[in-house]
Amino acid sequence: MLKSNILFIINPISGGKEKHTIPALIDVHLDHAKFNANFSFTSYMGHAAELAEEAANKNFDVIVAVGGDGTINEIASKVSSLGKILGIIPFGSGNGLARALHIPMNAIKAIQIINQLNVQRIDAGTLNGKYFFNMAGIGFDARISAAFAGNKTRGLKGYITLGLKEVKSYQPEHYELEIDGVKYERDAFMLSIANSTQYGNNVHISPKSLLGDGLLEVCIVKPVSLYKLPLLAYEMLNSKTHRSNLVEIISGRRISIIRKKENSVHIDGEPFFMGKNIEIAVVPGALKVITSMK
Numbered sequence: 009m010l011k012s013n014i015l016f017i018i019n020p021i022s023g024g025k026e027k028h029t030i031p032a033l034i035d036v037h038l039d040h041a042k043f044n045a046n047f048s049f050t051s052y053m054g055h056a057a058e059l060a061e062e063a064a065n066k067n068f069d070v071i072v073a074v075g076g077d078g079t080i081n082e083i084a085s086k087v088s089s090l091g092k093i094l095g096i097i098p099f100g101s102g103n104g105l106a107r108a109l110h111i112p113m114n115a116i117k118a119i120q121i122i123n124q125l126n127v128q129r130i131d132a133g134t135l136n137g138k139y140f141f142n143m144a145g146i147g148f149d150a151r152i153s154a155a156f157a158g159n160k161t162r163g164l165k166g167y168i169t170l171g172l173k174e175v176k177s178y179q180p181e182h183y184e185l186e187i188d189g190v191k192y193e194r195d196a197f198m199l200s201i202a203n204s205t206q207y208g209n210n211v212h213i214s215p216k217s218l219l220g221d222g223l224l225e226v227c228i229v230k231p232v233s234l235y236k237l238p239l240l241a242y243e244m245l246n247s248k249t250h251r252s253n254l255v256e257i258i259s260g261r262r263i264s265i266i267r268k269k270e271n272s273v274h275i276d277g278e279p280f281f282m283g284k285n286i287e288i289a290v291v292p293g294a295l296k297v298i299t300s301m302k
């Protein structure tokens with residue numbers, strides 16, 4: 009059998025977890041009859057994309073993100089356009105896409121999934137031309153992602169501490185939306201554009217989303233008073249938001265959003281500053297990714 013060349017791109021800061029021993033762990037558990045392995049560590053934001061592009065243009069067939077959704081986004085954006093295969097060893101703070109793909113959070117089990125080389129195609133989305141694979145958002149979640157980027161505490165604890173601090177001062181905004189030709193006007197706490205069901209950490213904003221259905225879900229979280237936030241949190245943690253009075257969910261392929269002022273957006277949890285007009289589209293089957301056999 010011809011071996012596949014596989015590159016593991018390791019983000020040393022993601023999830024706030026130490027990763028020096030990861031190459032040795034992978035060496036022990038990887039199926040060396042199937043793969044020739046190489047390893048790279050990222051040194052700065054954007055480095056994973058550079059390393060992935062270089063590897064895809066050489067003779068690497070599989071490129072594995074060892075990190076969270078931000079690392080996956082950088083690598084998957086290159087891998088999908090260059091027709092290669094993405095693998096994931098989850099080491100992020102939220103690990104939204106890995107959880108949606110049922111990839112185990114345990115590194116050894118995730119390596120065993122890579123050994124099976126079961127490849128599935130999933131959709132991507134684009135937001136003003138940038139790819140996302142898990143979730144993009146505008147409003148409160150974009151505010152959190154911008155604050156989290158400069159935060160020292162990563163992991164779930166980092167998100168919760170920040171969320172509680174920021175929610176007290178956050179004001180809902182007014183949005184004009186067009187989803188597959190139908191116009192809507194809404195005041196919202198946030199607009200989350202879902203390819204998968206969850207942000208990460210099993211916080212499910214869009215329980216009915218499917219990664220390969222050719223659709224995105226626009227999740228409009230209504231302006232919520234502070235005393236209703238525990239209910240919203242309960243509904244998200246128990247996959248009930250599709251039946252909630254606090255969230256409206258509309259599926260679509262092409263989505264335009266106009267907001268009152270330029271501000272942050274997030275793309276797979278990474279913040280970007282953008283203008284008032286946001287154009288979103290689904291790219292069906294854009295990414296080949298290794299998943300667990302299901």
Ligand SMILES: Nc1ncnc2c1ncn2[C@@H]1O[C@H](COP(=O)(O)OP(=O)(O)OP(=O)(O)O)[C@@H](O)[C@H]1O
Pocket residue numbers: 019020021022023024050051052053054055075076077078079080082099100101102103104162163208276277278
């Ligand atoms: N050596 C480095 N030093 C600082 N930042 C880095 C380095 N390598 C990569 N990065 C950046 O780290 C950021 C966070 O990575 P990632 O999103 O994978 O982890 P996370 O935010 O902890 O997890 P999640 O997205 O699952 O919540 C990304 O924006 C990435 O570009």
